[in-house]
Amino acid sequence: MFGYWDALYFLFVFIIGLILAYLLDQWAKRSGMGTRKTGPGTKIFISSEDPDKVIPGFEHLEGHYTGRNVMWGLTYALKNFFTALRREHTGLLTDYASYLVITTAFVMGVLLIWG
Amino acid sequence: MNCVGDDMGVIVRTAARATIPLIGIFGSYIVAHGHLTPGGGFQGGATIAGAGILFLLAFGLDEMKKRYNKNLYSALEGIGGLAFLGAAMLGIGVAFFYNTLWHNGPFFSGKPGTLLSAGFLPIMNLAVGLKVFTGLVSAMAGLALYRRWRE
Amino acid sequence: MSAEILPYLIIIPLFGAFSMPMVNLAGRKAREAWAVLISGATLAVGSWVFYWVYEKGTVLYTLGAKSPFGQANFPIRIVWEVDLFGALMVLMVTFVAFMAVIYSLGYMRHDTGLDKYYTLIIILELGMLGIAITGDLFNFYVFLEIMSIASYALVAFRNDTWEAIEAGIKYMFVGSVASSLILLGIALLYGEYGTLTMGYLALKLSQNPTIVGKVALALFISGLLFKSGASPVHMWLADAHPAAPSSISAMLSGLVIKIGGIYALARIAFSIYGASVSVKTVGWLIILFACITLIVGNAMAVIQTDMKRLLAYSSVGQIGYILLGIGIGLAAYGSQTGEIALAGAIYHTFNHALMKGLLFLIAGAVIHQLGTRDLNELSGLAKTMPKTTFAFLIGAAAIIGMPPLNGFASKWLIYESSALFNPVLGAIAIIGTAFCTAAYVRVLYTFFGRPSERVMEAKDPEKSMLWPMLILTIAIIVMGLFPWGISDKVMIPAAKALENQLAYVATLMGGG
Known part of the structure; x- marks a missing residue:
């Protein structure tokens, strides 16, 4: 049968995942670079910028940007792709209309040849 | 020139006084004969609205404000729509939009080609004419009232 | 009781919209009560229609x-024909529109001109319902225009910002071009075959397929791809949906692009053209656009x-999944893979209406509280708006396709069937989900x-805004608990009803 799935299975997987995450967290606390009980070494650093870190001269920006750089790796790796996409989204009405006309011509060509 | 208000001067006003009733009568004719001749509720209503727009242009916004009541026109527009819907629902026992007046109704069931024929069509034309007239006049009054640029 | 209930789906919203100017004279409370009453009654009728058709x-x-037959031996009258797919769309429209109207009570409280707002929102619902039930091509165009014009006006409803006016004008200009393409297609078909009834047109087309029919199909496909926001022509969507008030965004993203685009495209491709063009070509064409849409959105x-x-770009991406399902359903017409893909597409249409409706309502609550929608200023909302954030968590997880929420089942059906049909398509679908996950994370x-500091004074919105969000959240969770039950009992029959062109025609022709 197509697509056999039970919500109960997910619950088991989710609980196992939680246990694994907890164990991973414990392990990281024990063997991460922070061997200290207090201070910056105790923090587990996942991604993004450190919300508690104060950069001299930029105190006014402190801690408001927690979501901004989360996907930095992805956006940086695909920088050219995203730049090309952004360049196409000009916001000009004429561009919208010409895309519509091009789409119509393309669809009509395909349908007339192979349809 | 005593062009103090935002009207278009005495020549245009006089001409408008003469033509506005004529435009109104012609529009009413188109609405009333909607089921017999080309045209109908929308076209006739738009023609009558032309009279209202001519009034607005010739006599200016100040005069228009005195004669134009937003709530009344909104309500009339709603009544036009409701009358259309009511005419469509007269034959709901058979089907939505069933022309029961034409098939077995007490009136509007005369010989085809006469004025009192065609069942609910004259009622619908009147309703649509009312709706289009009030709607277009309201739209023009709104454009004149709420413009946001300076002269 | 039989089909007599069907016209009330149109009569009730029409009555509500036309009487709104008079009800408005009785004050604000009467107006709001009237809007809720009308959309609630429409929901009741819509549920009844769904039950009846089911x-x-x-x-x-x-x-x-x-x-439908006059003196002649072919159908000349306007018919409404509702199969299970259409009935499902009716249920979806009435439900989400009811939620949006309730939400508007709190959300739009500080705006003016609300009698026009409620009139337009009911007319928007009316247009969508008309498209879902109609069986006549020109009737379809009329309802499409009612829907489109109401949405142009509603996008520009908050005309105190230039953003809304600009978005509304752009949407109106390009949308009118797309509508006129569809009208041109209808005119070509009418000129060639002399009928507008969908079922009879299908019969005539299969007896005598012509070049004109193909040109008309091309015009339909491009116009409806535009209306559904598929990729090369999706840019209006990213302008229009954010600029509208959030309750309207929920309806635009959740319903309008589905009914005016996806539903109409599926109806025309399957029920009218199913037997008269090469479904493989049309299917691959839609799959091509679907893949671009998936990635770009x-x-x-x-x-x-x-x-x-x-959220608007995410809608574009999700439309890509639905188009992928419909494309595979066309290209693999008749096989089990195609049927599953189609069922997945229909399922995802329904699910996405709930999810995107919920997410836009939440965005509206955030804007209502904080006055900004810039993500850089919204950090830490979970502390001050816990219920809203919880609802967002559910909605985001559902749209990513996390089990056990409802998005998982529909996406799974699409992944599975696309991987069976062509593994490359499955891979593209997964890549799209990776991007989607990144955005929501x-x-x-x-x-x-x-x-x-800005977030600290925010709090959870008032009841009339919170309840629709909660109801949609509960609907998402509950639908997630019975994914395959819903799929087997509703979605697969709906896909079968859509695929079965013969039954569609026979219902019409046998009616005399």
């Missing part, structure tokens, strides 16, 4: 007479900083981050 099969309703969502714009990270 139990008894396709419903045919003729306007103006007992039977979800990828653009990753780099947005505006919350509503992110960014938002969630922002919400759960350290609170900024």
Whole structure:
């Protein structure tokens, strides 16, 4: 049968995942670079910028940007792709209309040849 | 020139006084004969609205404000729509939009080609004419009232 | 009781919209009560229609007479024909529109001109319902225009900002071009075959397929791809949906692009053209656009900083999944893979209406509280708006396709069938989901981050805004608990009803 799935299975997987995450967290606390009980070494650093870190001269920006750089790796790796996409989204009405006309011509060509 | 208000001067006003009733009568004719001749509720209503727009242009916004009541026109527009819907629902026992007046109704069931024929069509034309007239006049009054640029 | 209930789906909203100017004279309370009453009654009728069609099969309703046949031996009257797919769309429209109207009570409280707002929102619902039930091509165009014009006006409803006016004007200009393409297609078909009834047109087309029919199909496909926001022509969507008031965004993103685009495209491709063009070509054409849409929509969502714009691009991405399902359903017409893909597409249409409706309502609550939708200023909302954030967590997880929420089942059906049909398509679908996940993780990270001062005075919205969000959340969770039950009992029969062109025609022709 197509697509056999039970919500109960997910619950088991989710609980196992939680246990694994907890164990991973414990392990990281024990063997991460922070061997200290207090201070910056105790923090587990996942991604993004450190919300508690104060950069001299930029105190006014402190801690408001927690979501901004989360996907930095992805956006940086695909920088050219995203730049090309952004360049196409000009916001000009004429561009919208010409895309519509091009789409119509393309669809009509395909349908007339192979349809 | 005593062009103090935002009207278009005495020549245009006089001409408008003469033509506005004529435009109104012609529009009413188109609405009333909607089921017999080309045209109908929308076209006739738009023609009558032309009279209202001519009034607005010739006599200016100040005069228009005195004669134009937003709530009344909104309500009339709603009544036009409701009358259309009511005419469509007269034959709901058979089907939505069933022309029961034409098939077995007490009136509007005369010989085809006469004025009192065609069942609910004259009622619908009147309703649509009312709706289009009030709607277009309201739209023009709104454009004149709420413009946001300076002269 | 039989099909007599069907016209009330149109009569009730029409009555409500036309009487709104008079009810408005009685004051604000009367107006709001009237809007809720009308959309609630429409929901009741819509549920009844769905139940009826689910139990008894396709419903045919003729306007103006007992039977669609006049003096002639072919159908000349306007007919409404509702199969299970259409009935499902009716249920979806009435439900989400009811939620949006309730939400508007609180959300639009500080705006003026609300009698026009409620009139337009009911007319928008009316147009969508008309498209879902109609069986006549020109009737379809009329309802499409009613829907489109109401949405142009509603996008520009908050005309105190130039953003809304600009978006509304752009949407109106390009949308009118797309509508006129569709009208041109209808005119070509009418000129060639002399009928507008969908079922009879299908018969005539299969007897005598012509070049004109193919040109008309091309015009339909491009116009409806535009209306559904598929990729090369999706740019109006990213302008229009964020600029509208959030309750309207929920309806535009959740319903309008589905009914005016996806539903109409599926109806025309399957029920009219199913037997008269090469379904493989049409299917691959739609699959091509679906793949572009999947990647572009979800990828653009990753780099947005505006919350509503992110949601709008995410809508584009999800439309890609639905189009992929419909494309595979066409290209693999008749096989089990195609049927499953189609069922997945229909399922995802329904699910996405709930999810995107919920997410836009949440974005509206955030804007209502904080006055901004810039993600860089929203960090730490979880502390001050816990219920809203919880609802967002559910909605985001559902749209990513996390089990056990409802998005999982529909996406799973699409992945599975696309992987069976062609593994490359399955891979593309997964890549799209990766982008989608990235976009929503960014938002969630922002919400759960350290609170900024601006967020500290926010609080959960009032009841009339919170309840629709909660109901949609509960609907998502409950639908997630019975994924395969819903799939087997509703979605697969709906896909079968859509695929079965013969039954569609037979319901019409046998009605005399």
